[in-house]
Amino acid sequence: MVALDNARVVGEVEAVTSCDLLLTGAELVATVDADRREINGGWVAIGDGLVAAVGGPGDAPPEASEVLRAEGCLVTPGLINTHHHIYQNLTRAYRPAVNGSLFEWLTTLYPQWARLDEEAAYVSAWIGLAELALGGCTTTTDHLYVHPRHGGDLITAEITAARELGLRFHPTRGSMSLSEKDGGLPPDSVVQDDEEILADSERLVAQHHDPAWGAMVRVALAPCSPFSVTSGLMRATAELAERLDVRLHTHLAEDPDEDTFADKAFGMRTIDHFEAVGWMTDRSWVAHCIYPNAGEIARLGAAGVGVAHCPSSNMMIGGGGMAPVHELRAAGAPVGLGCDGSASTDCASMWLEARGALLLGRMRKGPQSMGARDALEIATRGSAGCLGREGELGVLATGAAGDLVCWPLEGIPFAGALSDPVEAWLRCGPVAARHTVVAGQVVVRDGRLAAPGEEDMLRRHRAISARIQAM
Numbered sequence: 001m002v003a004l005d006n007a008r009v010v011g012e013v014e015a016v017t018s019c020d021l022l023l024t025g026a027e028l029v030a031t032v033d034a035d036r037r038e039i040n041g042g043w044v045a046i047g048d049g050l051v052a053a054v055g056g057p058g059d060a061p062p063e064a065s066e067v068l069r070a071e072g073c074l075v076t077p078g079l080i081n082t083h084h085h086i087y088q089n090l091t092r093a094y095r096p097a098v099n100g101s102l103f104e105w106l107t108t109l110y111p112q113w114a115r116l117d118e119e120a121a122y123v124s125a126w127i128g129l130a131e132l133a134l135g136g137c138t139t140t141t142d143h144l145y146v147h148p149r150h151g152g153d154l155i156t157a158e159i160t161a162a163r164e165l166g167l168r169f170h171p172t173r174g175s176m177s178l179s180e181k182d183g184g185l186p187p188d189s190v191v192q193d194d195e196e197i198l199a200d201s202e203r204l205v206a207q208h209h210d211p212a213w214g215a216m217v218r219v220a221l222a223p224c225s226p227f228s229v230t231s232g233l234m235r236a237t238a239e240l241a242e243r244l245d246v247r248l249h250t251h252l253a254e255d256p257d258e259d260t261f262a263d264k265a266f267g268m269r270t271i272d273h274f275e276a277v278g279w280m281t282d283r284s285w286v287a288h289c290i291y292p293n294a295g296e297i298a299r300l301g302a303a304g305v306g307v308a309h310c311p312s313s314n315m316m317i318g319g320g321g322m323a324p325v326h327e328l329r330a331a332g333a334p335v336g337l338g339c340d341g342s343a344s345t346d347c348a349s350m351w352l353e354a355r356g357a358l359l360l361g362r363m364r365k366g367p368q369s370m371g372a373r374d375a376l377e378i379a380t381r382g383s384a385g386c387l388g389r390e391g392e393l394g395v396l397a398t399g400a401a402g403d404l405v406c407w408p409l410e411g412i413p414f415a416g417a418l419s420d421p422v423e424a425w426l427r428c429g430p431v432a433a434r435h436t437v438v439a440g441q442v443v444v445r446d447g448r449l450a451a452p453g454e455e456d457m458l459r460r461h462r463a464i465s466a467r468i469q470a471m
């Protein structure tokens with residue numbers, strides 16, 4: 001219920017007379033809008049799921065059906081997670097795999113993941129999405145690339161969990177088609193043939209994808225990686241995405257082993273192969289992209305390929321590789337943030353990833369190269385760019401999605417941080433969300449999930465994890 005008087009078009013505070021939710025009392029509202037406005041004592045009004053108005057202490061806020069107080073808080077747009085494998089929270093910190101290389105870690109875990117079914121996908125998604133919401137994430141992608149035979153409709157199961165919790169969700173239909181016997185990495189039990197993958201991708205888009213402004217569910221297509229799918233599937237998926245007008249996602253240049261593999265399998269570097277199969281377009285966003293050379297960075301930027309930067313994952317994989325975030329952004333590539341995992345980094349806090357981006361950026365290029373505002377921008381506007389939703393997500397501006405987070409900058413961790421709440425947000429802490437709001441709905445209130453059933457869901461998660469991890 002909202003009286004907007006075309007406020008989305010006009011963009012005037014005074015045009016809004018009532019709204020559904022008014023967030024007020026904040027110490028600072030960092031809008032991350034086109035002018036990067038930061039409003040001391042600001043407020044945000046949300047109606048019909050969209051931001052109806054943003055104002056300061058001098059502006060009279062509209063009447064609201066519900067008022068949410070944010071004293072002592074920094075308010076930011078909701079953080080957007082552009083890369084994740086939620087089902088992997090069923091095998092977090094799995095002892096036999098923790099010290100392996102990327103390829104060793106994967107081959108250890110594929111047999112466990114082959115036990116996935118609808119119940120496991122639903123419960124792991126519920127827990128994983130809840131963890132993200134508690135950490136200030138309002139939109140997340142998920143890259144589910146293991147579809148065991150007879151496993152059921154795993155992605156629809158995940159979408160059910162997202163709807164229950166109220167998160168904005170971009171599941172990607174992952175796939176693997178190149179098994180060990182054909183020179184790939186995964187075992188036969190978790191790969192599918194190209195026709196089956198493409199048909200199921202098309203079915204999921206028809207069933208769930210919503211292209212409308214403010215959509216809660218969008219589906220993207222996501223062959224797993226160069227070493228687990230055929231070139232033919234990469235090409236056919238790009239063509240299907242074009243026809244259905246959906247986005248493309250995959251892993252790219254995550255590990256030096258990948259170039260060795262690509263050289264042997266395709267006779268070229270992995271990013272050359274990515275281009276050769278029709279993916280070098282602004283429809284694509286890729287995870288990691290740690291090892292592009294200077295020429296490849298320029299090509300990725302010129303094409304507008306998005307990059308999901310996953311700081312904790314970069315460090316956990318080890319070997320010293322760090323995504324060239326500074327250079328990719330300078331080249332024009334939208335760079336967003338991802339928590340990856342769950343079993344590679346085991347923790348899904350977008351605050352932690354934003355802090356990781358801050359630290360890794362400064363470690364690579366010095367203190368001038370990355371501040372908390374850059375990290376916030378990557379986690380919001382940059383991530384929205386990866387998802388093709390610039391101006392709609394990741395910004396607190398009239399007409400954008402009503403997604404925001406209240407971060408309490410209080411207590412011992414923030415004592416003495418008086419002069420810059422945005423820098424304090426990432427330099428101090430750790431901090432989680434006090435309130436997380438998605439489309440004007442409060443999904444985390446006072447640090448607790450609004451949806452019921454957390455204890456029951458944790459019990460179910462434990463039982464499923466034990467089944468999947470059984471030797």
Ligand SMILES: [Zn+2]
Nearest residue numbers: 251287340341
């Ligand atoms: Zn990944």
